[in-house]
Amino acid sequence: YIFYGIHIIFGPIMIITACLHTSSIWYYSMPGAFLLLTDWIIRIYNYTIGIKGLATREACGYIRIDILDRMKINIGGFVMVRIKELGYQISHPFTVASDPSVNSIVLLVKPSIKPTEWTYKLASLVPFGCSPQELTVRLDGPFGCLKFNVLRMNVVACFVGGVGVAGALSIASHILKCDVGPCLVFIFWAAREVTAGNLSVL
Numbered sequence: 531y532i533f534y535g536i537h538i539i540f541g542p543i544m545i546i547t548a549c550l551h552t553s554s555i556w557y558y559s560m561p562g563a564f565l566l567l568t569d570w571i572i573r574i575y576n577y578t579i580g581i582k583g584l585a586t587r588e589a590c591g592y593i594r595i596d597i598l599d600r601m602k603i604n605i606g607g608f609v610m611v612r613i614k615e616l617g618y619q620i621s622h623p624f625t626v627a628s629d630p631s632v633n634s635i636v637l638l639v640k641p642s643i644k645p646t647e648w649t650y651k652l653a654s655l656v657p658f659g660c661s662p663q664e665l666t667v668r669l670d671g672p673f674g675c676l677k678f679n680v681l682r683m684n685v686v687a688c689f690v691g692g693v694g695v696a697g698a699l700s701i702a703s704h705i706l707k708c709d710v711g712p713c714l715v716f717i718f719w720a721a722r723e724v725t726a727g728n729l730s731v732l
Contacts, residue, residue, distance in 0.1 A: 577612055
């Protein structure tokens with residue numbers, strides 16, 4: 531919170547103090563200040579819209595969040611997430627684990643073992659053995675994309691670790707749904723959890 535808050539507070543302060551030093555700084559800083567203000571307005575607007583999501587605790591400990599919201603996302607893209615039930619929190623980035631062309635978004639979250647961490651608090655809302663929990667999710671994005679077209683490749687191999695499998699699953703599911711392009715898709719996944727291979731999204 532301190533790191534995030536300092537940047538929000540000191541950004542405008544730096545512009546104001548620079549203008550006091552020399553008035554011409556104001557003109558040079560106007561384009562950047564305009565972009566910063568626009569970015570803040572867009573993010574604030576996005577975070578005011580609450581979307582219902584269903585959170586499920588997987589046997590391996592991961593949390594799967596299904597968000598029934600149509601959003602244009604690039605393959606390998608990610609979204610910034612806030613959850614109302616956890617109070618006012620700094621948003622967290624999560625790679626989308628589902629095919630970007632479908633009408634829902636699937637996120638995978640690996641809870642931390644530290645009680646002070648955001649993902650640990652999220653896990654407390656979705657304990658083992660409970661029915662899917664409805665959460666109010668606020669999204670900002672999407673962001674990011676692959677720099678190449680996977681459908682033009684002959685073979686696709688993804689090497690991932692832990693919850694990083696989300697991006698690989700997005701790529702694989704998109705290729706399988708399109709039914710064109712690579713004839714072989716490999717996912718080489720290293721995970722600490724013995725039951726990780728039982729993830730429902732697989």
